[in-house]
Amino acid sequence: MTVRNLIGLVAVALAITAATPAAGAADRYITLASTTSTDNSGLFDAILPRFEAATGIAVRVVAVGTGQALRLAERGDADVLFVHHRPSEEAFVAAGYGVERFDIMYNDFVIVGPTADPAGIVGLGDAAAALRRIAAAGALFASRGDDSGTHKKERSLWQAAGIDPAAHSGAWYRETGSGMGATLNTAAALDAYALTDRGTWISFNNKAGLALQVEGDPRLFNQYGVILVNPARHPHVKAADGQALIDWLRSAAGQAAIGEFRIAGERLFTPNAAD
Amino acid sequence: MHDLSEALGTAAWLILSLDRDLIEIVSLSLRVSLTAVAVAALIGLPIAGALALSRFFGRTVVLSGLNALMGLPPVVVGLFLYLMFSRSGPLGALGLLFTPTAMIAAQVLLIVPIIAALGRQVIEDLWADLGEQLRSFGARRRQAIGTLLWEGRLALLTVVLAGFGRASAEVGAVMIVGGNIDHVTRVMTTAIALETSKGNLSLAMGLGLVLMTLSLIVNGGAFVLQNAARRRSGG
Secondary structure: OOHHHHHHHHHHHHHHHHHOOOOOOOOOEEEEEEEHHHHHOOHHHHHHHHHHHHHOOEEEEEEEOHHHHHHHHHOOOOOEEEEOOHHHHHHHHHOOOEEEEEEEEEEEEEEEEEOOOOOOOOOOOOHHHHHHHHHHHOOOEEEOOOOOHHHHHHHHHHHHHOOOHHHHEOOOEEEOOOOHHHHHHHHHHHOOEEEEEHHHHHHOOOOOOEEEEEOOOHHHEEEEEEEEEOOOOOOOOOHHHHHHHHHHHHOHHHHHHHHHOEEOOEEOOEEOOOO | OHHHHHHHHHHHHHHHOOOHHHHHHHHHHHHHHHHHHHHHHHHHHHHHHHHHHOOOOOHHHHHHHHHHHOOOOHHHHHHHHHHHHOOOOOOHHHOOOOOHHHHHHHHHHHHHHHHHHHHHHHHHHHHHHHHHHHHHOOOOHHHHHHHHHHHOHHHHHHHHHHHHHHHHHOOHHHHHHHOOOOOOOOOHHHHHHHHHHOOOHHHHHHHHHHHHHHHHHHHHHHHHHHHHHHHHOOO
């Protein structure tokens, strides 16, 4: 084979790869800014195909932390926002970035930690008391540190406990500045405690020496809400198709799909749009 | 050790079973990175030639700057392009955010400095050897650059491969401008990051092994190409 032939071959291969459209790239789609906790659990893979089958609208999910998802939507880089920090969501709508906020589903946060439990928190029903014990013991705690919904919740719990963990950052308080899964990987490697949403915890596959230790505190409630990005602010927003997704998520069919989603027999999210 | 052997098994299974998702991710990775390399070569090689043959005030500063740009952090490139392509950014109207095109643009920005800086060195060395001859033929600068690029094509292929290596291995930029959307902008590196965050460590490592195999095939192909060309030119 001559050099020219080879170069020709490479050029043809290049042209083919460049010309091939990405499979599944439907013409009609909306962009959904959501959180790693919903996407990593596999919820969207389970329910969104049903929405697409019913409406012909494909949903492109960009999964980031709640803080970043809000920023994306504020800048008009998504059509619909699906996150879990009610105060931020209400501020988002109040500032005119979103049309209206709707409840969709909930689960709860749990505190996980090393099975040796150096802070002695297993079985506590009071999350703030558990955090106080972790701080008193100086036991390692892995925080998201990324302004996500989970991180916002964690900070409010520390506040309830009357402790400023930032003062101990780098000592026993470790801010990973990354997603839920990455933070759980860190906690598993360090034998550290961590706050996580139950969905990510159930679907997480590298639990190593970690176990669920604190649950059931009403303060650990985790509500998810959905908002259409305001087309008055960002005219390119696909308002009709975005609204179709919101309507479907709130409909009997959408709510049933969420309720039916299970991993290892456990239900990850409880639909509550009707409440 | 158990995790690593499991990763090896996963990688073998992914390849042998011709997993559909994997094929889609691999072809998108190749499409994005090969296109980026081709575009970057078209931009970077002429810059390399021009810099090699020109002498101007402040040239040292420009060359140092170019060399420094080889270490451009991908996440910074990603952030810069995100702000450009965002609907609220100057190029927002194009609607390119979260598309393969945006990912190609990011990789082009990352590897143009590599191709220009390394290529400049190759061409400058060649110019030292052939410059006298070319000048005696009365070649204009543009013709000289063309000749040098052709004469140096084998060494420049290695330069382009260095660019490809950088493009196919980076995750920071394509994660931000692509959004890692399943079936749309998910490539090998963002898939690896995703599986790691799900705690699927052996699957993530298995994907990593597939990526390395791919890189090996591309580089092996280039090696064969170089050898064939050398033999043909009797070198």
